[in-house]
Each structure stands twice: as structure tokens, then as C-alpha cells.
Amino acid sequence: MTRRALQPMKSSELAEWALPVLCYVCEAANSRDTEYCRRCSAPMALAHQALGQTTRPKMVAILGPSGSGKTVYLGMLMDMLSRQPERLQIVARGAFSIGLQQTTVSALARCEFPAKTSTEPESWNWMHCEIHRNDALAASEPPSFLSRLARYTPRKRQTALTNKSSCVELVMPDMAGEAILEEVEHPQTFFLVRSLLRNSAAVLLLLDASELSRGQRDPDFAAMKILSCLKEIELQGGTGRKSRRSVAIVFTKVDQVQGCRENPEEFAGAYAPGAWQHCRQGFRDHAFFAASVVGGCTWLEVRGEGRRQIPLRVEPHGIIEPFEWLLEKLYPRGRP
């Protein structure tokens, strides 16, 4: 025998469920219980978190060809900022934002690289985080309007003001390199990538310095395609103008390359001339950086598994600097 139970119908709740939720990335309407956007496959958790906020978090696109080190860079960046909060303090929003950090750090501690990112957008890792900048660092720079105002306010209010000025929110996805290049070369293949390229406020473009130093031009060509696509999307075919989007070109795996760490821009001119030229002519705010996560790598022939590259030890260098630079471009300290 089935027991019948009548639930009271609350019009307010029904209306809430009926209201569409706009995807954070592509702004397509989705129903409230959808997990991934039906149009671009971005997680709807981002949209739900953004609903309750007055300021919309900004998106930073982490781009680069396959194997350039996007997953390792992003995972290590999150972990380093969590472990050493003197410069920047990062707080992940939502459990899904910690997955990438956990996967990357666990693998590297075992002297392995994390698994390759799948081309399925539903399996991509996303990070939504709050970033608190250290006020001590800000003190060394010209005082902002808020900090000047804070001097004349009561102590409790003063703390609130300064905290508000140093906390920002960012959303960063870890996309597959193949998907990025596929979308750049054949538009509308990956709608999520297209939406991210259109809506991201800043770009971190990662290029494998060890490949470039060996004379391979493929990373340079990939960078040229991505930069060209970014400029086209922003300027809608307009010529003669420069993009206002900030672009940080990060040469990765520089532990295997001599000279790159000391002068990344010179390295770019010598080994990635296409990307270097595109940046100079197409982007007003751009900078070159050098980064490495591992201190050494080698190739192993493992019986039954074939040949694979393994990290010998983890010694991160230059990971935080490009991110700090982008953050300064997105949220300048001197401005309220």
C-alpha cells in the first residue's frame, strides 16, 4: 500500500525553481538543478556562487598548447599560495576548486606528473578563489583612496575598508591544450573555450621553453594562433588598435634551459619571435616570465607501461610572479 503525502505548495519556492540561472561563462539560461551548462558545459556551481555576490568574479584564461604545463602550473600556484600566504593569500571557494591542487600536488610528491587533461569539457578542473593581498606590501606603495579614508574612520570600520580593498575573486579553468588549439583553428568546436576567450579579463599563456630552445617552432606557432584569435575576438576585426587585455607569456620548464630565467623577453625574441612580435604589436599590456616547477626530469622505460617522463624533484621557481603581475593589472592597488 502506498502512503500518500501531500506537500504544501509554496509559490515562492516553485518560482525560484522556475527561474533560469545564467551560466557564469557563456550566460546561457539553465534550469536550477543543472550541473553543467547545457550550452558550454561549464559547471553551474560557478553561477550559483556568483549569484549571491555584488561583484562578479573576473575570469583568467590559462592557455597554451598541449604539454606546456598548464595543469602543473595552476595546481602548484594554488598550493604555493596556500602554503606561503605572506605575499598573497588564496581561499578556494567550493570543494571543486581544490581538486586540481590535490591531484597535482599528490602526483608531484610521488615523483610523477599528473594525468593529462581530458578534452571533455565536463572533466576540466575549475578554480574559483578569493585572493587576499598583503597590506604590508601595499603599504610600500602610494596610499589608495580607501587607505587614506581609513585614517579618519573608527577602527572597526577601518579594518573593513582595508580588507575590502585587498580581497578579489578570480575564476580560472584548466583546459586541455588540444581543445584550445582546436577551437582557435576551427571556431565553434568547443563553445566553452570560445566563451572563455571572449570573456576572460586576462590571459596567462604558457609555452614550453625546453622545446623552443631545441629549435622547435610549434609552441611559437601555437602562441601566434592563440594571440591572433584573442585579438580578433576583442577587436571584432578592427585594425590598428591594440588589445587592452593583459597577457602574461610564461615560459615553462626553464630548469632545462640556460639563460631564459635571467631574461625571458630576450629568450622570447630569440626562440619565439612570432609570439614576441604579436605581443608587441597587438597587446598593450604584456610581459614575459620564466617559470619551472621541477628541478630535473628524466625518461624512464617502465616494463609494461612504455616510456614516460618523471620529475626527479620539485623546486618551484617563478610561479607566483606572473600571477601577481596579472592581478596588479586587473586590480591595481592604487585604485579603490
Next chain:
Amino acid sequence: MEKHQDKLRLATIALFCLLNIGFGLYAWQMPMLIGGAAGMVYAAVATTLGLHHSAKPAEAPLPSSAPTIADEQPTAPSDTDALVRRMLAQSRHALLLRKQVVGNLHEDQFQETCEQLHACMALVPEGDVVLGNTYNDAEDELGGLTSAMAGRRMHVNPLFLDRYTVTNRQYYEFVTAGGYRDMTLWEPQTWTAVLDLVDQTGQPGPAFWQNGRYLPGEEDLPVVGVCWYEALACARWMGKRLPTDAEWVKAACWPVATGVTAIVQRRFPWGDSLDRSRANLWGSGPNRVVAATEFPTSASVGGIYQMVGNVWEWSANDFHLSPHQTYGGAAPLKSIRGGAFDTYFDNQATCQFESGEYPLSRRRNIGFRCAIGTCDLVLDLPPSALEDQPEVELAECEAVHA
């Protein structure tokens, strides 16, 4: 060879004199320039000849070629004191205590040398050590790469190990004594590579030095930017050698046998948990190499400092792989141990963790310390008791290498 050098020298002097006489008072600058140029040409030729000369160890097993000390050594007994003092100042006490050399020392010199040995090096007693993961109940914490080493039990003979890593100041002595020119110190297969082991200004020396010497203020920092062969050559010049993996781990872990088969080892030189205030690692130091004497609480039981953190240390062995793994790279790696100022993970800064590096790599965070077996030294016998030993002239003891 000597004849050629004499002829060249005479020709240069003659040319210089002729030019000086030939030009008048107002043209005094020209002969100086020409004379200087001639001198430089002579120096270059002589250096080349000298290099070729020293690169034939088969003809000269105890060469008098490169080391400046050997050139300056007089045979008069009164100068032996000066030579001993100088060798002690160069931290070459192990060379003086070799069986073949020690007979040249007076009683007080012998005592002084022994004192310096004990001040600079710590005694690591004989015993067994387990390389790899010794925690049977723990999960595979060292990862797939190194966990296969678990349970490698090795026996270590008693040895002395440097209390501190070799510093820039000590390495400078090796460089100025002509260490890069004395080919007997180098592995024969690296002779062609030695010419390329230069600093930022093209002078022989570690990769990050300038003009053949370390940067100001860095004299007490561990020497870095040296490849495995440079480390080995310097150790040989000091009369020592590089420690093996088992020796290094034994000195750091200080194992204690609690039964016939059981061994208790430490994870870190000071205990089982990582105390970041005791080691210069990522997040616990200034993110650069610090002086070898800093972090005094990092000492192991035997009184050896900075075995964990600051700089990785070259070991004498090849990097170890498990039986089901083989190298896919170009060349085998050498083992490095101890972690450095930028080592990120705690489990990669333990005494057991082994990493690898190509033997010709000259990294910013790899240095070395030296070892010598007690069986190679004379420690407790007075020099007079060694009369039956075949003595080597002190002036020739430069050639008695490990």
C-alpha cells in the same frame, strides 16, 4: 718541452729590449704595447704547451706540472713546516695523514693535523644502514620512483665525513692551486670537458663565479655550480673522495641496530619529524643558499651540519632505479641527496630521498661534501712507528689522491 719554453721566453725578452731601444723617448707607449702583446702571445703558447704536457699522466705518474705548491716546494727541511701549514690552511689534512705521507710529519705537526681532521670531519662508525623506505607500515610515501629501493641493507665501513659542505673559499684554494689544469685529478673521459668548465667570464671555476673567483661576501657559502666531475676532482685534491649513498645516509640517519636484523633509523638528522627551523628549505629560509655554518641546530648525531636543506650534495653513486625500470634518457644520472633551499615537499627532504642529476650539470643548488675511510688514514700511531712504511716525499704528496 722545456727547451721550447726557454726559447720562447728568450725570444720575447729580446724582442722587448730591441723595441725599447729602437723607439725614442716620445714613442715609449708603442714598445710597451707591442711588448705586452708579445708577452700575451707567449703566455697563451706556454699555457697550451703546459696543458698538453699535463694531459699525459702515463708519462708522469707524479707530475710536477700544475699545482703551484709543488712548484714552490723547496726540499730544505726548514720549509716543510711552511708547506704543512699551507696544506692545513687549504683543508688538505686528509692528504697529510695518508700512510705514505704521514712519516714526513713531526709529532706536533701530526697532532695539529689530527686536531684539524677532527674539527673538520666527523667520524661515522661502522655498521649497517637501510637505503629506501624503512617504514613497513607506512604507505608508499616515497612514491613509485624510489619505493622499489625499500629494504636495501648495506654495510658501511668506518669513515670520516665533512661536518660542513665545501665552501667557496675552500674551492677557491683548489682553483688557484691549478686544480683545473692538473689532469691527474680528473677522470680521463672528462679531459675534453674540463676546458668547458668555466665561470661566467670564461675562467676555470664554478658556473656562477666571475673572473675565476666567487662573488664578494659569498666565501662561506657552499660552492654550487659545480658538476659531479668538478666535485670529484676537488675531493681528490684534498686527499678525500665523495661519499657513497650508503655512507651519506648512515651519517644522516644514524641507524641503531636494535636486534639481529632490526634497524631503527631517523627520517631527518635530528629526529623523525620535519622541524623547518632546522633546515633551509622552501618556505623556511630566505629562498637562497646560505652560509654552510648557518642552521646550527641541523646537526646530526655525529655532528654533521646541513645534511638536509641548503644545497643538494653529489654522491659517488649512480642514481638508483628499481629492477623493472630502465633509463630512457641520454646518460645515466648521478645520485644527489639532502634537498636544497628550494625543495618544496617534506618527503623530498628526508635523509632517505634520492634524486638524480646528469653528471655534467652545474646547478645553483647542488654542492658537495667529502669523505675519507678511516682505513686510508693514520690516526693513532706516532709517526716514528711508521718507519717501515714506504714514504713519499712531502713535495710529491700532491699526487697521492684517493
